[in-house]
Amino acid sequence: MSTxxxxxxxxxxxxxxxxxAAPIRAAGHIVHLPTIRGNxxxxxxxxxxxxxxQSICDYFTEHDITDAVLMGHSYGGMVITGVADRIxxxxxxxxxxxxxxxxxxxxxxxxxxxxxxxxxxAVSAERGDGSVVLPFPIWREVFINDADLATATRSYExxxxxxxxxxxxxxxxxxxxAEMTIAKSYINCTEDTALPHSLPWHPRLSSKLGLFRLVxxxxxxxxxxxxxxxxxxxxxxxxxx
Amino acid sequence: MSTxxxxxxxxxxxxxxxxxAAPIRAAGHIVHLPTIRGNxxxxxxxxxxxxxxQSICDYFTEHDITDAVLMGHSYGGMVITGVADRIxxxxxxxxxxxxxxxxxxxxxxxxxxxxxxxxxxAVSAERGDGSVVLPFPIWREVFINDADLATATRSYExxxxxxxxxxxxxxxxxxxxAEMTIAKSYINCTEDTALPHSLPWHPRLSSKLGLFRLVxxxxxxxxxxxxxxxxxxxxxxxxxx
Amino acid sequence: MSTxxxxxxxxxxxxxxxxxAAPIRAAGHIVHLPTIRGNxxxxxxxxxxxxxxQSICDYFTEHDITDAVLMGHSYGGMVITGVADRIxxxxxxxxxxxxxxxxxxxxxxxxxxxxxxxxxxAVSAERGDGSVVLPFPIWREVFINDADLATATRSYExxxxxxxxxxxxxxxxxxxxAEMTIAKSYINCTEDTALPHSLPWHPRLSSKLGLFRLVxxxxxxxxxxxxxxxxxxxxxxxxxx
Numbered sequence: 010m011s012t013x014x015x016x017x018x019x020x021x022x023x024x025x026x027x028x029x030a031a032p033i034r035a036a037g038h039i040v041h042l043p044t045i046r047g048n049x050x051x052x053x054x055x056x057x058x059x060x061x062x063q064s065i066c067d068y069f070t071e072h073d074i075t076d077a078v079l080m081g082h083s084y085g086g087m088v089i090t091g092v093a094d095r096i097x098x099x100x101x102x103x104x105x106x107x108x109x110x111x112x113x114x115x116x117x118x119x120x121x122x123x124x125x126x127x128x129x130x131a132v133s134a135e136r137g138d139g140s141v142v143l144p145f146p147i148w149r150e151v152f153i154n155d156a157d158l159a160t161a162t163r164s165y166e167x168x169x170x171x172x173x174x175x176x177x178x179x180x181x182x183x184x185x186x187a188e189m190t191i192a193k194s195y196i197n198c199t200e201d202t203a204l205p206h207s208l209p210w211h212p213r214l215s216s217k218l219g220l221f222r223l224v225x226x227x228x229x230x231x232x233x234x235x236x237x238x239x240x241x242x243x244x245x246x247x248x249x250x
Numbered sequence: 251m252s253t254x255x256x257x258x259x260x261x262x263x264x265x266x267x268x269x270x271a272a273p274i275r276a277a278g279h280i281v282h283l284p285t286i287r288g289n290x291x292x293x294x295x296x297x298x299x300x301x302x303x304q305s306i307c308d309y310f311t312e313h314d315i316t317d318a319v320l321m322g323h324s325y326g327g328m329v330i331t332g333v334a335d336r337i338x339x340x341x342x343x344x345x346x347x348x349x350x351x352x353x354x355x356x357x358x359x360x361x362x363x364x365x366x367x368x369x370x371x372a373v374s375a376e377r378g379d380g381s382v383v384l385p386f387p388i389w390r391e392v393f394i395n396d397a398d399l400a401t402a403t404r405s406y407e408x409x410x411x412x413x414x415x416x417x418x419x420x421x422x423x424x425x426x427x428a429e430m431t432i433a434k435s436y437i438n439c440t441e442d443t444a445l446p447h448s449l450p451w452h453p454r455l456s457s458k459l460g461l462f463r464l465v466x467x468x469x470x471x472x473x474x475x476x477x478x479x480x481x482x483x484x485x486x487x488x489x490x491x
Numbered sequence: 492m493s494t495x496x497x498x499x500x501x502x503x504x505x506x507x508x509x510x511x512a513a514p515i516r517a518a519g520h521i522v523h524l525p526t527i528r529g530n531x532x533x534x535x536x537x538x539x540x541x542x543x544x545q546s547i548c549d550y551f552t553e554h555d556i557t558d559a560v561l562m563g564h565s566y567g568g569m570v571i572t573g574v575a576d577r578i579x580x581x582x583x584x585x586x587x588x589x590x591x592x593x594x595x596x597x598x599x600x601x602x603x604x605x606x607x608x609x610x611x612x613a614v615s616a617e618r619g620d621g622s623v624v625l626p627f628p629i630w631r632e633v634f635i636n637d638a639d640l641a642t643a644t645r646s647y648e649x650x651x652x653x654x655x656x657x658x659x660x661x662x663x664x665x666x667x668x669a670e671m672t673i674a675k676s677y678i679n680c681t682e683d684t685a686l687p688h689s690l691p692w693h694p695r696l697s698s699k700l701g702l703f704r705l706v707x708x709x710x711x712x713x714x715x716x717x718x719x720x721x722x723x724x725x726x727x728x729x730x731x732x
Contacts, residue, residue, distance in 0.1 A: 146461065147461065149463075150433075150461055150462065150463045151461065151462075151463070151464075154463045154464055154465070155465075155487075157490060158490060158491045192632075199466060200464055200465070200466050202464045205453060205457060206452065206453035206456075206457075206464075207453040207454075207457050211688065212687060212688035212689045213689075215688075216687060216688075216689050220628065220629065220632055220633065221632065221633075222631075222632045222633070222636045223633075223636055223682055223684045223688075224636070224637075224682070225681060225682050225709070227466070246637075249639060249640060250640045387702065388702065390704075391674075391702055391703065391704045392702065392703075392704070392705075395704045395705055395706070396706075396728070398731060399731060399732045440707060441705055441706070441707050443705045446694060446698060447693065447694035447697075447698075447705075448694040448695075448698050468707070
């Protein structure tokens with residue numbers, strides 16, 4: 010029996026991962042689904058990356074979590090990397106699910122194509138409260154390309170505006186991921202085009218982990234909506250010793 | 251219910267796609283299987299790319315097709331790109347199935363390895379009527395690598411000599427695919443080595459589409475013969491809104 | 492009915508391939524599982540590549556094997572390439588399963604990342620008898636990433652120290668693989684990270700074969716332990732005419 014802490018990506022909250030947690034709990038594990046500061050109802054959208062990371066560290070201490078398998082999805086990779094740097098003794102293994110892997114001094118936008126950075130900045134400037142949202146055609150075609158239109162629409166309606174500052178803040182790390190002694194896994198959904206395959210998640214970002222276990226499954230960036238049971242199995246394959 | 255127009259690749263006719271059309275029709279859609287000028291019984295093998303494109307535009311007007319999901323396989327990608335440029339108002343979505351994606355001024359041979367161009371030119375020179383054929387060992391090993399020998403042999407016997415001029419003619423486009431506002435999908439068969447994986451279909455050619463939906467399935471370049479039902483499902487996943 | 496000769500990789504013997512041979516035999520084929528000199532109980536660990544190759548050539552003559560489908564796994568690719576160069580008339584088709592493909596004058600270490608070469612040299616220097624072993628964390632995370640811990644541990648205990656000289660000896664070939672007229676196939680396990688995906692088996696090494704048939708299956712470098720039945724089917728798909 011393991012303790013899983015699953016950290017969502019940008020625009021999501023922990024609640025969207027409940028259908029993923031269910032099969033993991035049914036297999037006998039404990040699963041936590043915290044929501045990162047900046048994505049909770051009522052949070053200000055000027056939240057930065059350091060506050061986001063601190064909120065998950067606080068979750069660990071508040072719930073006295075130890076020996077955790079800590080997973081981050083997409084932007085959540087920035088967050089779990091910071092958490093692992095700050096409280097390594099509480100973590101048994103890190104899992105990056107199509108997630109960003111930063112070294113000290115990098116921000117999320119350093120790892121995405123320029124046209125995304127331009128889009129985020131334009132949308133954020135227009136909204137004026139520090140938040141960014143995804144246009145639906147991008148969501149439908151390259152984030153959740155494996156689902157039908159009804160699932161794409163229903164899931165889009167669950168998203169919340171995301172604090173753009175968490176994309177532009179450089180992370181401060183004492184130890185880069187490749188030098189961390191915590192065990193590491195990378196889950197790669199093979200049809201994930203949220204990053205274009207010419208500038209891919211794997212092996213471009215995964216290789217920054219040093220020694221890591223690869224788990225691949227068919228699916229898009231939003232497998233949590235399109236096939237949560239398949240994702241749950243991949244998480245357990247990635248999270249076991 | 252959608253209207254699908256499936257455009258075959260080089261050496262094929264529409265008839266070879268009947269086993270692919272059957273499950274799509276069974277799901278309630280209309281499916282058209284035109285044969286491109288140059289590949290019909292009796293066609294001269296000096297046909298060029300512009301005539302090939304025009305023959306599919308003519309098919310649309312003759313059958314009064316509108317709101318179509320238009321798919322092209324391999325060389326068919328050259329043809330559907332030209333059709334979309336000429337009659338965009340009749341097309342709802344383009345699907346490229348391991349297909350060439352040209353920009354204005356490019357020919358098919360610009361996107362294949364030099365050893366194929368040399369082979370096509372040598373075979374065409376020997377035949378003398380403007381046509382090119384594929385040697386069986388290439389067909390068996392890199393076009394239909396996922397089938398048994400009986401399927402490889404049976405399908406090879408269905409092929410017709412292909413007009414080499416359609417490989418060397420540059421396409422004339424008013425709008426390149428990335429700038430077309432029509433929705434676009436790319437189906438990538440993951441074992442398709444008709445183009446070597448060092449010079450692959452995806453993401454090398456697919457990325458010329460701009461925003462597009464990726465669908466991947468196991469299979470070779472000739473999944474229409476080795477598993478037409480799986481291909482039909484991929485087409486419907488690629489073709490839905 | 493075909494005759495298969497399956498040649499194991501470094502640290503293995505033929506015995507570990509028995510669960511792979513069983514379904515191939517059940518399908519009506521003959522399967523040989525020789526062990527390469529240097530990996531047999533009692534073999535000196537100063538064995539070089541030429542002796543390793545010769546031991547499989549000897550196996551062919553001792554058992555009077557002709558018209559063989561000859562497969563090599565990993566390091567076994569070095570060996571079968573040498574065998575095919577020396578006794579081509581006895582071989583119907585070569586299968587490389589996530590295997591090294593050398594040209595004349597290359598050694599195995601020319602095709603692996605520098606950190607592996609450094610590791611092999613350090614381990615070999617420490618052991619002093621010419622042999623090299625794999626640390627368990629590397630085995631578990633990047634060789635057999637698709638299995639549970641029990642399978643990883645059980646299989647690790649079957650491994651034997653491998654002669655490092657077979658990694659550093661340059662192969663002598665009269666004909667490079669791309670110019671060999673024997674039919675060739677490459678089986679690529681899509682989660683095989685024994686070589687990192689930034690420096691992959693396929694297409695980096697497979698493309699050295701010239702014309703070859705690609706077969707891909709999900710799995711790690713050690714699919715012989717994690718799913719021998721799936722591997723057996725891939726071998727038969729790769730080995731048929």
